[in-house]
Amino acid sequence: MLKTRGYATEGPTSKLAPFTFERREPGPHDVLIQIAYCGICHSDIHQARDEWGGAIFPMVPGHEIVGRVTRVGANVTRFKVGDPAAVGCFVDSCRTCESCRNGEEQFCEVHTAFTYNGTEMDTKTPTFGGYSSQIVVDERYVLTISPKLPPANVAPLLCAGITTYAPLRQYEAGPGRMVGVVGLGGLGHMGVKLAAAMGAEVTVFTTSRSKERDARRLGAHQVVVTTEPGALDPLANRFHMILDTVSAPHDINAYLNLLRRDGTLALVGAPPQPLAVQPFQLIMKRRALAGSLIGGMRQTQEMLDFCSAKNITADVEVIPMQQVDTAYERTIKGDVRYRFVIDMNTL
């Protein structure tokens, strides 16, 4: 077994603290990755505080992982020692169900082994995430990243990037399409960059007036500060799709009203509380309310290759491991530009 250092929380009200645990010895298909950076996703906070229910403690969060390969199993073909490598939100799945065969492993019908707060394929052994020194993963669930891009800025692509890329592709963001992005946080800022790079006309909806200028720099063509009364009124029936990344309860009917006929509100933000839907907002214009969960391996690699080709990475604030609790508090306040990333050398 490989002794591994990390940061864990022991329960929903505990702080994150140093934690030592064991990872398996790499098997024939595994790679061992020394972790250089790990992003802080709002999902880490929801789960560390058990806001979604069913959390497994102790929990080592983190699913935006980049690093270098330090060991490879005998049958590994895609990686060699020294290669940059990345791991996202899951580390295994059944590989044979329809979703797995279609490259949508996040929806595995048998079991998706999420990177943390989950279990391996035996459904018993807990998984531990990227707030740690190293990780062992089957090469099939490891992504290739461009050595040209700065690794700290690449880390957030592994969740924030793919989570916004997938619905933007699904609902055909591109030239001639009006796309809204609600919430300018980790996911939202990637959504803006990606939608703009796909050629869509992008409008940001933010509660933070102070983010207006950034939103334009990130690629937004229009910015709406939603706390101003009547701000949404002129935009009714305009959007082909709206990507909602908000992490807290909010009124989605206001955004449904901005969709044109057959438009889609794609929810990726996952507040724990139910959201109320006014049925006529859907019925009268045949609008759709949809959800989207991260993305499969194939599409995650496609997104990384797209970002490499277009020179897209996240805007990050790199922090030492010891500042994780402060980073959580600032993230909850919407006070991050636009993703905290932990430097694992500080562990």
Ligand SMILES: NC(=O)c1ccc[n+]([C@@H]2O[C@H](COP(=O)([O-])OP(=O)(O)OC[C@H]3O[C@@H](n4cnc5c(N)ncnc54)[C@H](OP(=O)(O)O)[C@@H]3O)[C@@H](O)[C@H]2O)c1
């Ligand atoms: N579906 C998936 O696969 C998936 C994957 C990853 C994350 N998520 C979920 O997506 C959500 C966002 O994650 P993130 O990491 O991007 O979080 P984040 O960085 O905290 O960004 C969320 C943004 O939402 C806005 N916001 C926050 N509280 C709000 C409120 N009370 N009312 C209105 N707007 C508010 C803020 O933007 P402004 O300051 O611009 O208003 C904030 O920056 C979380 O719920 C997370 O769990 C889902």
Ligand SMILES: [Zn+2]
């Ligand atoms: Zn995430």
Ligand SMILES: [Zn+2]
């Ligand atoms: Zn499967």
